[in-house]
Each structure stands twice: as structure tokens, then as C-alpha cells.
Amino acid sequence: MHSVVVYLLEDDPDDVYLVKELLNKTTFARKYQVKDFNTVEALNKTIHIMVPDIILVDLNVTDSFGLDTLVQVRQCYKKTPIIVLTGSDENEFGEKAIHLGAQDYLPKSDLTTNFLCRSIRYAKERFSLIESLSNQVSIDQLTLINNRRSLDERLNSLFDEGQRYNRSFAILFIDLNKFKEINDNYGHSAGDQLLKLLAARLKMFNRASDFVARYGGDEFVILAPEIDSIQELDALLKLKYKTLADHYCLQSLNGDIVEIDVTVSIGAAVFPLHGDTIEGLMEKADAAMYKAKQNNQPYCIAK
Known part of the structure; x- marks a missing residue:
């Protein structure tokens, strides 16, 4: 013992x-x-x-x-x-x-x-x-990663630490491109399979300090502590895009095995560079993600 x-x-x-x-x-x-x-x-x-x-x-x-x-x-x-x-x-x-x-x-x-x-x-x-x-209410039941509730708790804690100890952190918003088409063409079960695969990759290929959560639908959020420069953030975004954008094998509604190309759009904001409130940072990261999607870019950093 x-x-x-x-x-x-x-x-x-x-x-x-x-x-x-x-x-x-x-x-x-x-x-x-x-x-x-x-x-x-x-x-x-x-x-x-x-x-x-x-x-x-x-x-x-x-x-x-x-x-x-x-x-x-x-x-x-x-x-x-x-x-x-x-x-x-x-x-x-x-x-x-x-x-x-x-x-x-x-x-x-x-x-x-x-x-x-x-x-x-x-x-x-x-x-x-x-x-x-606590884990039963803080884990997303489909993807088995953190859910929106636990994300809010961790973000509040990280924000308090950032203010108290002058520590920076980044918020990454990740959205699947053309996810509705995948559901429409291959069925919602295929869409669920894809969400599980993406969540598993996010959980596996991340820094020990990073916090990964499903925000809702086909959106994920990563909280990345101690990102001290735009150069560090850019390197992290490149890595996350490379981790997620890939060929995936899924089983369609009729049982066929299909291989699809998946891309994502990522937006990011850094505390305190891009905002000094949680709401402001989330809005900027979300807006940067939509800008990346509209411009057909892999990722975008808030201005």
C-alpha cells in the first residue's frame, strides 16, 4: 500500500x-x-x-x-x-x-x-x-471534454489570476466549416462521430496547462495560459489548425464508410492585449473566428 x-x-x-x-x-x-x-x-x-x-x-x-x-x-x-x-x-x-x-x-x-x-x-x-x-455536471456527454459550464468557471478563475498576478492568457474559438452539410449529407450520427474525433484530438494534442471545452454545437474553445506574445499565439494557432484540419473516416446513416476533408476556422484574443473584461475578450475571439471563416483563412487574431 x-x-x-x-x-x-x-x-x-x-x-x-x-x-x-x-x-x-x-x-x-x-x-x-x-x-x-x-x-x-x-x-x-x-x-x-x-x-x-x-x-x-x-x-x-x-x-x-x-x-x-x-x-x-x-x-x-x-x-x-x-x-x-x-x-x-x-x-x-x-x-x-x-x-x-x-x-x-x-x-x-x-x-x-x-x-x-x-x-x-x-x-x-x-x-x-x-x-x-462535479465531473458529472461539468463534462460534455457527447465528446467527454469540458462543457460550457466548466469553461465559464475556468475562465473566471483564469481571469482573476490574470488580474491578480499580471498573467496573460489566450482564448481560442474553433468552429467547424460546413458542419451542417456533413449532417445533411451523412446524417447526424456522422456529425456526432466527427465531433468526438475532433474533441479527442484537442484533448490529446495540447499543452498540459491548456483547457479544452465544447462551447456548443460545432464550436470548441481553448483557454491557453501564459501566451506572452503574438508570435507565441500565432505558433499555437498554426499547431491547432494542423491538428484538426485533416481527412476523417466516418460512417454515414446508411452504413457506408465515407472519407471527408474537414477544415476549421479559429479566432483568438489575448488578455490583457485585446481586452480587460471576459465579455470583451470572448466577443473579440468570436469575431476573429467569423472573420477567418468569411475570408477563408485558417485563423485570425483579434485587433
Whole structure:
């Protein structure tokens, strides 16, 4: 049985020692591997190295205080359950932490091995259940990629991060050309097959940081963080067009195997270069996509 990887955000050496000792004393078969950090900055820098099974957070550390500590950690570790450790006079913060997404809060004065291990186990199970239920409503049932609802959530989060940390990102609108003709000529089942194939390519051939979603109908959207120049965006657009524009084999309504040439039109806008609101950026990316379609171009960048 693999060890449970625990990240501990705590700047008091005595409390670090306490938590490690409690988890080392467990009599369960499962073992705990604890790595401690004394600042939020140090903790968040490890996101690209390893994602822990759970994070224990003291709200008051060297570089952050109060509930803002939890907010910063959750922004970085969205897919990891968090338990808040509180001092004897901080229970009100613990309850508010639950409202902000923590799975549990534990007063340090009440910590025991069994209490801590049980809380970790329940927090992981509860978080997994919530994630499972969330995925059911955030995944497009046809293409099995993110749907419009999850796109809106991710875009809001990316926009907030962009404003707070001065980070750029690009929005790519992708529309299939002559999709109605495909449905009319070969049946809607063939059209559905094509949408699944395109979604699979978008999901497979993308950067790890990119967010791919079906916007509706035959439209897809990609959110691409850290696009810092038009040159980078142009290279990304060329790659996406090359990935999608191809020959596809589909089964028509009468069972025949048909091979069709598929092209797409892509429009793109960059924050903050092309707009400082979500609505403005979406409108510019959408308009650029229609301009590409009207001019029979593979892609177009907003002006």
C-alpha cells in the first residue's frame, strides 16, 4: 500500500514536530509521508513537482495571514483536499474555511493520532465524492471534454489570476466549416462521430496547462495560459489548425464508410492585449473566428 503524501504548511517548528510525530505513530497499515513548508510561496512552488494526497494548512504563516492563506493555496491546488489546523482561539476561522472549500478544520490542541488520521481519510473520501459529482455536471456527454459550464468557471478563475498576478492568457474559438452539410449529407450520427474525433484530438494534442471545452454545437474553445506574445499565439494557432484540419473516416446513416476533408476556422484574443473584461475578450475571439471563416483563412487574431 502506497504512502499518503501530506503537505504541511506550518511555520512553527513545534507544531511541525507534533504533526509528524502523530502521523508516525499510526498503527494502520497505511503510512504517511510528510513534507513541511513554512511559507505559501514555498508550498505553491512545488505544484509542478508532485501533487500531494492532502494538505494540512495553518492559516497564519510567515508570508500570509488568515483566510487569505487558504485562498492562495486553493488557487494553486484545486484538485487536492485541504484540512485547516487552527489555534485555540481560531475556531471561527475554521468554520469560515469550510465555506471557502476546506474539507475540515482541526484545533491543534485536540490533535491525536486517531483524530488526525480519521480526518485525513474522511477529507479524501469527501473530496473525491464531490469531484465525482462535479465531473458529472461539468463534462460534455457527447465528446467527454469540458462543457460550457466548466469553461465559464475556468475562465473566471483564469481571469482573476490574470488580474491578480499580471498573467496573460489566450482564448481560442474553433468552429467547424460546413458542419451542417456533413449532417445533411451523412446524417447526424456522422456529425456526432466527427465531433468526438475532433474533441479527442484537442484533448490529446495540447499543452498540459491548456483547457479544452465544447462551447456548443460545432464550436470548441481553448483557454491557453501564459501566451506572452503574438508570435507565441500565432505558433499555437498554426499547431491547432494542423491538428484538426485533416481527412476523417466516418460512417454515414446508411452504413457506408465515407472519407471527408474537414477544415476549421479559429479566432483568438489575448488578455490583457485585446481586452480587460471576459465579455470583451470572448466577443473579440468570436469575431476573429467569423472573420477567418468569411475570408477563408485558417485563423485570425483579434485587433
